[in-house]
Amino acid sequence: MGLVLKYVVAALVRYWLIHSDYWQTLSNRVEIATPLNSWKRLIEGIYLFEHNIDPYDGDSFHESPLLLISFYSLLKYAPYLLPGVFTLIDILTAYFLYKTAKIFVRILKSNQEKNIEVISDESKAMMLTNLQLEEVPEYVLSVYLFNPYSVLNCVGMTTTVVQNLLLAVSLWGSVAGHRLVACIFIALATHQALYPITLIVPISILLADVNKGCKKCSYIRTLLVFILCWGFLILTSAYIMNGSYSYIYNTYGFILNVPDLKPNIGLFWYFFTEMFEHFRLLFVCAFQINALILYVVPLTLRFKNEPVLLATVLIALSTIFRSYPCVGDVGFYLALLPMWKHLFTFMQQKFIAGCAFIITSVLGPTVWHLWIYSGSANANFFFGVTLSFATAQIFLITDLMFAYLKREFTLKHGSSRQVDGKPAKLVLR
């Protein structure tokens, strides 16, 4: 009953906000809509497509052709459904996250039982109880449904709403062991935004863990299915665009090359505004490597036993470092954090990070208004806010990983911090 109420309230809030006068303002906010996902650009793309002008010829549309054609038909046949559709997609995302968390809790419990012999007697009290575990999915659901970031994202009618659903379904598919579902949806997400490509690593590990048997075969099978799906999507998109691959330059090329420097909550815009042209390519490569592949291998080696944590961290890192992030992406990974509720006691910076989140969320729109509308501030103010927002997110994520390591250590060695009777400190070596 409570669950249904949550869904209904969240849906009503979203539906009402879309129909309110704030919709126009919200869908144009820089924090919510980027050149990649904004509703305005989608409309422009559909308009051009409708008038037989290649939307990828110009610089106004950067979504994938699949999304273009689906929204084109939606707008053509049932435009009145749009607010409902966006609300429904977001509610579905929450539902799949809820399902994911439910299965994840089971996995967590079975892992705990498996590793019971390595847990020291002292730390037995720290083991997760059923009561603790049962409330996790509820938290995940509530955080996604009522987090202002995801609400605003849905109200802004950005394509990130769709992106979040694709990610949620692929996460659910992988924890539930449905290889095809996981691969198809992660391929769809990759096709849309490129950065989710890193998720194929935790997904293949998860699938191999869940579907018992030959691990290597499972990795190869997952990878093959993913590549086939992605290739098929690329071909289908080209087929939609009458065999032209020019869309690749305008979607992946746009994401990677960062030609539009409109401010957003990320790190790219001011950095490349102020970049010396001579070094632009070097830094574009450095930043994209940082966002895409730099952390995949080391984190995989470290957290291969915890693929869901790996997925959470990779989603978060790619959100922080991607070229056009928006609050919708932040809202999505924040909803995954309650799955790690048992780590919160080991986190040291959650208060600092939490305060920074709140302060930057208030300051961002304020300094934006001062800069763009009143002309009394300049770009540095907004840049400063986005920098601290990114820093807060980084603190949150690294703190989460440290907390995981500390908990593992404590489970193994007990909670006493003593060596040979002398007080000791936990340090990295």
Add this chain to the structure above:
Amino acid sequence: MSKFRNIIFLLFLISQTISVSSDDFKEELYIKPLPPMHLYVYFQFITLITGDTYEHSHLAPRSLKEIMSRFQVEELHLTLTEGQWRHKQWGYPVMDAAPGAELYAWFAPTVTDVNANWKKLSATLSGLFCASLNFIDAHNTISPKMALTPLGAMNIGLNYTSQFARYASLPREIVCTENLTPWKKLLPCESSHGFASLLNSRLIHNTNYHSIGVHIRKVCSNNECTNYNFEVKQTVALVYDFKIINSINWSFKLLFGQGLFGGCPLSSSSKIYIDLTSNDTLPFKLSPKPISIIQSQRGGSDTLLAVYDIKADSPMINIGAKHSIDNKFSVTIPPPLHFNRYVLGYGKEFGGIVTEITNTYWAPIDIILLENAPWWLPIQLSTLRINGEAESSLILKQYYSPGRSRQRPYHLELLMRLPPKSTTTVTIDFEFVFLKWQEYPPDANHGFYIGSALISAKLPTAKNYTSIPVDGTTLESVINASKPWYPAVFRTNGAMVSLPTPDFSMPYNVICLACTVVALAFGPLHNICTKELVLKPSGTPISLRQRIINLFKKKKD
């Protein structure tokens, strides 16, 4: 259109007395009072180049001929303008020009790489006229589909115009003496004799509007149109403000600082035409008396033209007009088509461009509106509204080529039918672009100029219309030249937007700060991935002395 081009013939046939290889030069001056407060002065110098080879030139500037043949240009129009022509108050000029520099050309169908030739052409002209035409590049060039048509004779296919046409305007360009001097050097008499001696840069840059231009086109040399000659037309258009010259009575001495000492000895005809039509409302007397007064009836408008024929050996003449004291205040009747353009919105995030076009005629008028938005002003076609309507029945045909950042401008052409006695508002939204810090011009907060929109119309009436018919060359051809319609290309006023600017003093700081944030993530992640947690005895606190000793000990190791 092709039919119309086919009927283009050169009106004057080359007289038998002039040998085949020699050129013909004519100079003309047209003065029209624009009541109540302005005076329009228009010079045109026409050189007809006969013969094909550009190596031998007689009166025509060799530099221009070389440019035409080297880059295979069929037709070329270059204007450098300062000020804004006010169509609503002043009626129509003989040749309209966009504020700043404007260049458009048609290339021969044999040209394989039009863009390369275009780039070379603009760079060469930039040197020739000391103007910043070298800034013309792919990112501000368009190929007009409907709005512009060649004025000269061409044997061409249907698709010719758009494929080989290039148009660019630089609204920021400032026009001054340095452009006028090289321009004058192209004339056979330069500025020493003839009408060009009146062009005293100190005085002509003191006007409300001044525009210098070079227009080169092909004209048929015989009735069958099998051979072509090039016609080079150099023009100067000036609008004097009576307030600035401090008198309502004008004379050559007042306008140009000196009288006219005869025509250019090399010209075959030097004529001055003064429009007397406004004499009805604001009476004035000309002195000295004109040689003849011609009445011209053209498309529903009667014009009285006073004509002076100036010979090379004529004595100094100082034509002037004296207004009778009891001048009546006149109400200016706006021309059949006038327009206005402005930018909407506040803040530096979203905005819109509005073009208002008013048709004061009693019948509908078909126009082609060409919007040419630079790449840093991305217009969104889905926001195009005609009188607030998204799908307007006024649009008969539409062409849109979306722009690309740093590569191509946005180009929209609309063929519209303007209903009689109405104002049509064309609105389109745009989003402000954030440029890289090195892409801002000096004084970035001055604002960015948006070029004029082009309005190409077939006017049903010749009221306020002074243009020379397409088959004519001299101002004489205007007389009694009634046609079913009168083609005209107008430029709306430009506009200005202020783009958001970054802090130009910050590059190093920004690079350092952003990289620091990346490092903030990299450091802990590196630690997490490469190190393991261990318990380290914290031990008893060490004294400061011991710590210093330890420091040295480490160094020894």
